[in-house]
Amino acid sequence: MKAYLLPGIFLLPVLLFLQGCSTPTRPVQQPPVMEQGTVIPAKPGQSVIPGGIRPQARQPAAIASSPPVVALLGQAEDAANAGNLEAAAASLERAIRIEPRNPLLWYHLATVRLAQQEPLQAEQLAVKSNSLAAGNRIQQSRNWRLIASARQAQGDRRGARKAERRARELEQQP
Amino acid sequence: MSRKRKRGRRKSTRKAVKYRSMWLRLALLPVLLLAAYTVYLDVQVRRQFDGKRWSLPARVYARPLELYVGQELTAEQFQAELRALYYIPVKSATHPGRFSRNRNVFHVITRPFSFWDGLQASNNIRVSFSGNTVSTLTDAGSGRPASLARLDPVLVGSFYPAHNEDRVLLKLDDVPVNLTDALIAVEDRGFYSHHGVAPLAILRALWANVRARGVVQGGSTITQQLVKNFFLSSERSLVRKFNEAIMALLLEWHYKKDEILEAYINEVYLGQDGNRAVHGFGLASHFYFERPLAELTLEKYALLVGLVKGPSYYNPRRHPERALARRNLVLDVMAGQGLVDHDQAAAAKERPLGVSPQGRKAINTFPAFLDLVRRQLQRDYRDEDLTTEGLVIFTTLDPQLQWQLEKTLVAGLRTLEKSHGIEHDKLEGAVVITSVQGGEVLALAGGRNPKFAGFNRALDARRQVGSLLKPAVYLTALEQPERYTLATLLDDSPLTFTAHNGTVWKPGNYDRVSHGKVPLYQALTHSYNISTARLGLDLGIDTVVNTLQQLGVEQRLNPYPSLVLGAVEMSPLQVTRLYETFASGGFLTPLRAINAVLGSDKNPLQRYPLNVRAVVDPAAVYLVNTALRYVTREGTGRAIYQVLPQDQDVAGKTGTTDDLRDSWFAGFSGDRLGVVWVGRDDNASTGLSGSSGALHIWRNLFKYLGDPGVNRPVAEGIEYDWIDPASGLLADSGCEDAVQLPFITGSAPRQNAPCAKGGGTLPNPVDWFKELFQ
Numbered sequence: 001m002k003a004y005l006l007p008g009i010f011l012l013p014v015l016l017f018l019q020g021c022s023t024p025t026r027p028v029q030q031p032p033v034m035e036q037g038t039v040i041p042a043k044p045g046q047s048v049i050p051g052g053i054r055p056q057a058r059q060p061a062a063i064a065s066s067p068p069v070v071a072l073l074g075q076a077e078d079a080a081n082a083g084n085l086e087a088a089a090a091s092l093e094r095a096i097r098i099e100p101r102n103p104l105l106w107y108h109l110a111t112v113r114l115a116q117q118e119p120l121q122a123e124q125l126a127v128k129s130n131s132l133a134a135g136n137r138i139q140q141s142r143n144w145r146l147i148a149s150a151r152q153a154q155g156d157r158r159g160a161r162k163a164e165r166r167a168r169e170l171e172q173q174p
Numbered sequence: 175m176s177r178k179r180k181r182g183r184r185k186s187t188r189k190a191v192k193y194r195s196m197w198l199r200l201a202l203l204p205v206l207l208l209a210a211y212t213v214y215l216d217v218q219v220r221r222q223f224d225g226k227r228w229s230l231p232a233r234v235y236a237r238p239l240e241l242y243v244g245q246e247l248t249a250e251q252f253q254a255e256l257r258a259l260y261y262i263p264v265k266s267a268t269h270p271g272r273f274s275r276n277r278n279v280f281h282v283i284t285r286p287f288s289f290w291d292g293l294q295a296s297n298n299i300r301v302s303f304s305g306n307t308v309s310t311l312t313d314a315g316s317g318r319p320a321s322l323a324r325l326d327p328v329l330v331g332s333f334y335p336a337h338n339e340d341r342v343l344l345k346l347d348d349v350p351v352n353l354t355d356a357l358i359a360v361e362d363r364g365f366y367s368h369h370g371v372a373p374l375a376i377l378r379a380l381w382a383n384v385r386a387r388g389v390v391q392g393g394s395t396i397t398q399q400l401v402k403n404f405f406l407s408s409e410r411s412l413v414r415k416f417n418e419a420i421m422a423l424l425l426e427w428h429y430k431k432d433e434i435l436e437a438y439i440n441e442v443y444l445g446q447d448g449n450r451a452v453h454g455f456g457l458a459s460h461f462y463f464e465r466p467l468a469e470l471t472l473e474k475y476a477l478l479v480g481l482v483k484g485p486s487y488y489n490p491r492r493h494p495e496r497a498l499a500r501r502n503l504v505l506d507v508m509a510g511q512g513l514v515d516h517d518q519a520a521a522a523k524e525r526p527l528g529v530s531p532q533g534r535k536a537i538n539t540f541p542a543f544l545d546l547v548r549r550q551l552q553r554d555y556r557d558e559d560l561t562t563e564g565l566v567i568f569t570t571l572d573p574q575l576q577w578q579l580e581k582t583l584v585a586g587l588r589t590l591e592k593s594h595g596i597e598h599d600k601l602e603g604a605v606v607i608t609s610v611q612g613g614e615v616l617a618l619a620g621g622r623n624p625k626f627a628g629f630n631r632a633l634d635a636r637r638q639v640g641s642l643l644k645p646a647v648y649l650t651a652l653e654q655p656e657r658y659t660l661a662t663l664l665d666d667s668p669l670t671f672t673a674h675n676g677t678v679w680k681p682g683n684y685d686r687v688s689h690g691k692v693p694l695y696q697a698l699t700h701s702y703n704i705s706t707a708r709l710g711l712d713l714g715i716d717t718v719v720n721t722l723q724q725l726g727v728e729q730r731l732n733p734y735p736s737l738v739l740g741a742v743e744m745s746p747l748q749v750t751r752l753y754e755t756f757a758s759g760g761f762l763t764p765l766r767a768i769n770a771v772l773g774s775d776k777n778p779l780q781r782y783p784l785n786v787r788a789v790v791d792p793a794a795v796y797l798v799n800t801a802l803r804y805v806t807r808e809g810t811g812r813a814i815y816q817v818l819p820q821d822q823d824v825a826g827k828t829g830t831t832d833d834l835r836d837s838w839f840a841g842f843s844g845d846r847l848g849v850v851w852v853g854r855d856d857n858a859s860t861g862l863s864g865s866s867g868a869l870h871i872w873r874n875l876f877k878y879l880g881d882p883g884v885n886r887p888v889a890e891g892i893e894y895d896w897i898d899p900a901s902g903l904l905a906d907s908g909c910e911d912a913v914q915l916p917f918i919t920g921s922a923p924r925q926n927a928p929c930a931k932g933g934g935t936l937p938n939p940v941d942w943f944k945e946l947f948q
Contacts, residue, residue, distance in 0.1 A: 051914060052804075052913025053913075055916075067242065079291070090291040090770075093769075096784065100609065100610065125786060127788045128786050128788070133889060134887045134889055134890050
């Protein structure tokens with residue numbers, strides 16, 4: 001794709017800003033519930049864990065990236081700006097190895113794939129980012145915008161419009 | 175008469191001319207033949223020298239270690255990585271490939287390395303450890319904190335050509351001057367002035383040999399020696415000597431001195447490592463000193479040059495005295511010719527040989543993993559390319575994890591043999607560990623003996639998978655939220671199924687008890703066979719087969735009812751592919767052992783990028799994964815928490831086959847997926863279930879991993895409700911045993927449970943949980 005698209009795909013300043021807000025990702029300790037695997041429910045239907053397994057809270061809107069990941073995002077940005085998209089992708093994959101569940105990284109990888117004219121893979125990567133960004137509307141709406149462009153590039157205009165609509169809905173939600 | 179005579183005379187004259195020209199021709203013939211022969215040799219010389227000179231084996235590297243603050247890594251693990259990289263421990267590190275350690279603080283100068291994304295320059299870093307993590311990382315030069323440092327990767331194997339020649343190719347510019355100086359001084363003093371052969375040198379050698387009545391000196395130039403190694407057999411004959419001389423002249427005619435010297439430095443035979451022939455100074459440096467040539471010191475260059483005369487006679491490991499004498503002779507020659515000063519030479523002579531006890535092992539360190547790499551490469555490269563083109567292959571292997579896996583597997587199998595009275599060494603096992611989101615194969619064991627390059631059970635043992643297949647059945651159900659939820663009551667009462675052809679199928683539970691009505695999530699938690707079989711039949715076996723294929727199962731599946739209880743044979747790797755899709759939240763992520771391939775010129779040839787494909791509804795996968803967490807908390811996998819800490823959330827499933835032939839466990843934490851199989855090669859009963867066998871090895875591995883929990887943010891389109899498990903209906907504060915279960919939005923039951931008598935409502939699970947953070 002066109003080179004002028006590339007500088008816009010990395011929002012490093014936003015990233016650095018977001019770094020300040022940290023995510024409580026650590027699961028709360030489960031109550032000690034059983035002795036050495038010998039416990040069998042006393043009666044059918046009774047759970048050993050009082051109340052059952054607890055859900056984890058949804059992610060807050062901001063995503064924190066650790067310093068090595070921020071450094072790799074910077075490298076990816078430089079590579080993309082220099083037109084070396086494959087090196088940008090390689091840096092993003094390194095970052096994903098360090099933070100595999102950071103939706104921002106999958107989103108950036110999707111933008112690189114789109115710039116490499118691989119809309120199919122770009123869309124899938126954006127969907128993956130969405131699946132990791134539950135509760136993070138800002139990231140989700142960016143993903144949907146990217147999905148819209150990817151569908152447009154595949155000639156799927158209706159799908160693109162649908163994705164655009166989804167992105168707008170997410171932006172308008174309080 | 176006279177006429178006759180005349181004619182006769184004329185005839186004889188003609189005859190004489192004819193004879194004379196014949197003699198001339200005869201005399202010319204050898205010259206012509208020689209010329210033709212020279213042309214023939216010339217073609218040979220040029221073809222070989224211009225074309226590909228050497229078969230270069232492909233080199234296979236592990237993932238590079240990335241250092242950053244907060245990374246889970248102990249000082250001991252870091253030191254093990256440096257050892258595998260042949261970094262030298264020193265008091266104070268000054269050159270690449272060296273490090274110093276002071277308790278938990280390391281000062282390391284990394285080696286530069288060409289990666290897929292370009293050259294990684296040498297880093298001068300200080301790294302400190304605290305407990306299990308990297309606590310600081312600084313640039314040792316500036317003293318400023320560094321965010322990331324990448325080491326060079328550990329070499330884990332090579333693909334050798336049939337003749338087992340191996341070398342590390344060098345460019346003349348990269349060869350230390352000390353070495354070339356010593357080489358020319360000792361082997362061919364006139365190298366830069368002769369034309370390929372040195373008659374004076376030959377005469378001198380001849381004279382020396384006559385005086386000694388035997389061969390004590392060779393008069394061969396470096397060019398002749400190269401020709402001998404390169405083109406000719408090792409027989410000793412005049413003809414060969416003649417060919418050698420001609421070819422040496424031709425070589426000099428066509429090529430520059432430096433080209434010839436570079437070829438010689440890479441070609442010369444310098445030792446034998448089992449059946450691998452060590453060629454060239456590049457590999458010899460690794461073979462004798464375990465580090466690159468550029469990192470050696472004077473006396474070591476002298477030793478290598480001394481070896482040229484007879485690598486086996488002067489073998490420094492077998493004949494250290496001979497090698498030492500030879501080395502010191504080389505140093506004397508160097509000093510005599512003014513290449514080094516006498517003090518330097520004297521100091522070098524004082525030093526020990528410094529040869530490592532064993533050569534760098536040519537055998538592949540991780541044969542089972544290498545086997546997977548080779549198979550993945552065979553899709554894109556011919557066998558010949560792998561053994562001759564000098565490819566550089568970057569794999570996903572994590573050596574730290576691989577070492578741990580090898581230890582854990584063999585120890586685990588021994589413990590199981592002891593505790594279950596199984597004959598010693600009869601149990602076999604196979605393990606695959608991958609990264610959950612990236613699908614990278616991080617470690618792999620093909621059997622209990624990790625050095626054995628034979629039958630690779632992780633890839634080739636096809637065994638019945640038993641209950642490992644059940645999650646696919648439950649996923650098929652939960653993808654229809656209008657029919658099934660985690661709270662739906664399933665019928666676990668005895669079942670007799672008669673197929674169209676009259677065969678009767680009567681599945682039974684492992685505990686030989688039927689459990690009446692059970693909520694769906696508990697049927698999976700406790701791996702009940704009867705309710706699962708009934709569920710599979712209700713869904714339709716074809717539908718289940720369809721789900722399995724969507725999840726990434728590539729093999730042909732026969733839609734028999736027994737399929738839903740795992741009457742299908744799969745390899746541990748195939749099972750890993752299936753569970754990868756669950757672990758990654760419904761994304762098919764091709765398993766990769768290779769990240770990239772570079773050519774011998776370090777140019778990128780091919781990359782194996784991270785690709786994903788959403789194949790099943792993430793919300794439905796979230797429900798299955800919740801049930802798989804119940805498996806490890808209170809179901810067939812609960813023995814995991816005898817070893818794992820309570821706060822390490824994991825999800826998984828046991829698998830056991832008829833007569834306890836196969837014991838499986840497949841499970842994942844936040845970022846790692848592991849599949850373990852335990853069984854016997856003769857397919858006899860092991861006496862082990864999934865819980866009592868494979869699970870034991872899995873839990874020890876995951877205890878070591880200390881991976882973050884599997885507890886994921888609640889997926890989009892999921893809501894939680896309090897449920898009374900006995901009825902599968904909505905609970906309120908009147909229900910003692912109420913549990914909170916996830917539902918695809920709108921699919922939760924609307925009816926109240928009998929225990930819900932209009933008492934207070936229970937807190938909204940998600941909000942209530944959120945409050946814990948605030």
